[in-house]
Amino acid sequence: MNQRIFPDATVNSGPVPPPAEGGTSAEAATNIEHPEGLLAGAGGAEIYWQAWLPSAYALYHRGHGRSSGPRGLIDRMDHAVSDVDSFVTLAAARHADRPLHLLGHSTGGAIAIAYALRHQERLRGLLLSSAAASLGSAQASTRLEAWALAAVAPTAGVMEIDPSLISHDPAVVRAYREDPLVYRGMLPARTVAEVAATIEGFAAGVPALRVPLLVMAGTGDRIVPPSGSRMVYDRAGSPDRTLRLYYGLYHELFNEPERRVVLGDVTAWLDARTVAQHVEAQALSA
DSSP states (O other), X not given: OEEOSSXXXXXOBOOOXXXXXXXXXXXXXXXXXXXXXXXXXXXXXXXXXXXXXTTEEEEEOTTSXXXXXXXXOOSOHHHHHHHHHHHHHHHHHHTTTSOEXXXXXXXXXXXXHHHHHHHGGGOSEEEEESOOOSGGGSOHHHXXXXXXXXXXXXXXXXXXXXXXXXXXXXXXHHHHHHOTTSOOSOEEHHHHXXXXXXXXXXXXXXXXXXXXXXXXXXXTOSSSOHHHHHHHHHHOOXXXXXXXXXXXXXXXXXXXXXXXXHHHHHHHHHHHXXXXXXXXXXXXXX
């Protein structure tokens, strides 16, 4: 059992595969309540929502949490997307009879969008929570500095996240500051440059999305502008897409005082689609 520091979040996990050099680590929840569906989450080190969601796997990106590699460093977005593909393959192989949905949070949201644009045929749904989908996440001067340093000093810190902006709940902020698995240093230049370059392509890329889509953002988020979430929703080609904007909520939607409303929306969205997909699969096999 892996005891999590975050409030109300105790994760019962299965074996954690040892990560390769610079690689990732995955955890599998054992509190499976909805056998019709499987949720895979890509959200950096923050897997604390895992215990609250049905049949969930969670990924630590390279450089985060229990994964190896320089802290906070995304050396290439292609590597991060490849990691998610391996992660999806692991989850799908263990539960081949269940439709798989991918949840991406914050920078993990940018990675999840990039993954879906390449491999959406592997997914039955894409869920985005406070996704980094707008260049406004970093000031123009910070992006220029990141691009200048990315090749010569890739681990040089160029951007800092203020923990007080993650949640209105002081206990969550305190837990974030104290959790040894959370990277709290300056974001490396290469990470900022890689994420920014990826985000630049979203406006032109997301119309190609066809997978069912749930986009969630807090209007009070000052870490990742909610305008990026609105853009993804507006431009996505998915016939089945839903936007949930939570008035005044900060970045960590699943750790705000209103968390149960957010989680209720997630589980309702998943329930509606996993049941429909289960019925569709039965009809096709009849």
